[in-house]
Amino acid sequence: xxxxxxxxxxxxxxxxxxxxxxxxxxxxxxxxxxxxxxxxxxxxxxxxxxxxxxxxxxxxxxxxxxxxxxxxxxxxxxxxxxxxxxxxxxxxxxxxxxxxxxxxxxxxxxxxxxxx
Amino acid sequence: xxxxxxxxxxxxxxxxxxxxxxxxxxxxxxxxxxxxxxxxxxxxxxxxxxxxxxxxxxxxxxxxxxxxxxxxxxxxxxxxxxxxxxxxxxxxxxxxxxxxxxxxxxxxxxxxxxxx
DNA sequence: ACGAAAAGAAACGCTTCCGTAACGGTCTGA
DNA sequence: TCAGACCGTTACGGAAGCGTTTCTTTTCGT
Numbered sequence: 001x002x003x004x005x006x007x008x009x010x011x012x013x014x015x016x017x018x019x020x021x022x023x024x025x026x027x028x029x030x031x032x033x034x035x036x037x038x039x040x041x042x043x044x045x046x047x048x049x050x051x052x053x054x055x056x057x058x059x060x061x062x063x064x065x066x067x068x069x070x071x072x073x074x075x076x077x078x079x080x081x082x083x084x085x086x087x088x089x090x091x092x093x094x095x096x097x098x099x100x101x102x103x104x105x106x107x108x109x110x111x112x113x114x115x116x
Numbered sequence: 117x118x119x120x121x122x123x124x125x126x127x128x129x130x131x132x133x134x135x136x137x138x139x140x141x142x143x144x145x146x147x148x149x150x151x152x153x154x155x156x157x158x159x160x161x162x163x164x165x166x167x168x169x170x171x172x173x174x175x176x177x178x179x180x181x182x183x184x185x186x187x188x189x190x191x192x193x194x195x196x197x198x199x200x201x202x203x204x205x206x207x208x209x210x211x212x213x214x215x216x217x218x219x220x221x222x223x224x225x226x227x228x229x230x231x232x
Numbered sequence: 233a234c235g236a237a238a239a240g241a242a243a244c245g246c247t248t249c250c251g252t253a254a255c256g257g258t259c260t261g262a
Numbered sequence: 263t264c265a266g267a268c269c270g271t272t273a274c275g276g277a278a279g280c281g282t283t284t285c286t287t288t289t290c291g292t
Contacts, residue, residue, distance in 0.1 A: 003129065003227040009119060010223035011216060015154035017130075022151045023173045028250090030146060030279080035138050038131035049240055057139045059281060064241060069278080086239040086288045100127060107126035111119040144280095146249080165270055175251065180271060185248085202258050202269040 009114050016110040021103070027073055032056065033066045037075060040090055041100050046081070047090040075099055125230050132226040137219070143189055148172065149182045153191060156206055157216050162197075163206040191215055 005013070022028075029037070035056060040047050049063045056063075067090060070076045075096035081087035121129070138144075145153070151172060156163050165179045172179075183206065186192045191212035197203035 003119065003121065003125060003230050005119065005224050005227045007217075007220045007224065010220045010227070011154060011158060013119065014133075014219065014223060015151070015158050018147055018151040018154060019172065022148055028147065031134055031144065031150075032138055032279095034147075035131070035134040038127060038134060042127060042131050050238085056135065060240070061242085061281075062279085065279070068241095084239090084289070088240060101123075103130065104123045104126045107130060108121050108123065111121045111126070114119050148249095166268090176270065177251075177272085178249085181249070184271095200259075200269090204270060 012114055013107070013110055016113070017107050020106055020110065024106075029070070030066075032058065032062065033070060036063065036066050037070060037096065038100065040076060041092055041096065045089070045091075046087075048081075048087050049090075052090075070096075128230060129223070129226055132229070133223050136222055136226065140222075145186070146182075148174065148178065149186060152179065152182050153186060153212065154216065156192060157208055157212065161205070161207075164197075164203050165206075168206070186212075 036052055039052065039055065049060055049067070052063045053060045067076060067078060071078065073095075074093055077091045077093055078088050079091060081089050152168055155168065155171065165176055165183070168179045169176045183192060183194060187194065189211075190209055193207045193209055194204050195207060197205050
């Protein structure tokens with residue numbers, strides 16, 4: 001079930017959602033952080049630092065720092081992989097799920113308001 | 117013509133577009149910068165620093181800095197308002213239009229790939 | 233058993249962003 | 263006309279991001 005958007009619909013959707021996100025959310029995540037967060041919550045686990053770095057095309061410290069920041073915000077958690085103690089498994093939190101739920105609602109709302 | 121999205125469609129769309137944007141674009145604009153850029157290009161002019169600050173709910177220096185950064189990237193230009201020389205009018209550029217055209221195409225492409 | 237490899241974190245120097253506050257140039261109305 | 267309001271920028275100290283490099287712990291192959 002693809003979603004067919006016109007050029008103006010696509011950009012207007014992005015515009016209104018970004019704007020509301022900026023206005024509402026004081027946490028001000030970067031695009032990278034949002035990508036990581038969405039990836040963790042939408043793609044089946046397990047998620048590792050190395051894996052995420054490869055997927056986003058960034059270096060490992062970028063992921064570590066993003067997880068530090070989002071961990072402080074309560075959006076994700078980390079725990080050692082007991083099967084291979086070199087790995088860290090990135091886990092979801094209730095707050096993180098809530099955050100993305102709100103984002104989803106925002107996108108849906110702004111999508112409904114589109115014209116042309 | 118509203119766009120009806122399911123919760124999973126909304127988040128998957130945001131996920132895939134953010135991910136591709138991170139992978140493709142080395143400029144790495146912040147969400148605020150993207151909001152400003154989209155606003156300048158989608159909302160009829162004139163655009164002023166004070167006006168944008170009010171719309172985004174941020175302070176004026178935030179707008180000035182964002183315009184500095186995006187000006188260096190060639191995405192926007194500024195010029196004094198000759199009618200009231202206190203004001204600065206923010207203008208569009210060819211590169212900026214091209215940047216947003218690519219973003220629009222990306223959103224459209226990822227929208228087409230959605231399922232469920 | 234032990235050296236190499238792998239994973240994540242920490243350190244380092246740098247850049248960029250933030251909000252508050254102060255600053256010059258411009259307009260305006262009393 | 264000129265004091266005050268307005269507009270955008272700059273300055274400042276601090277926080278957070280970046281990529282590269284180094285370090286610690288753990289695993290794996292021989």
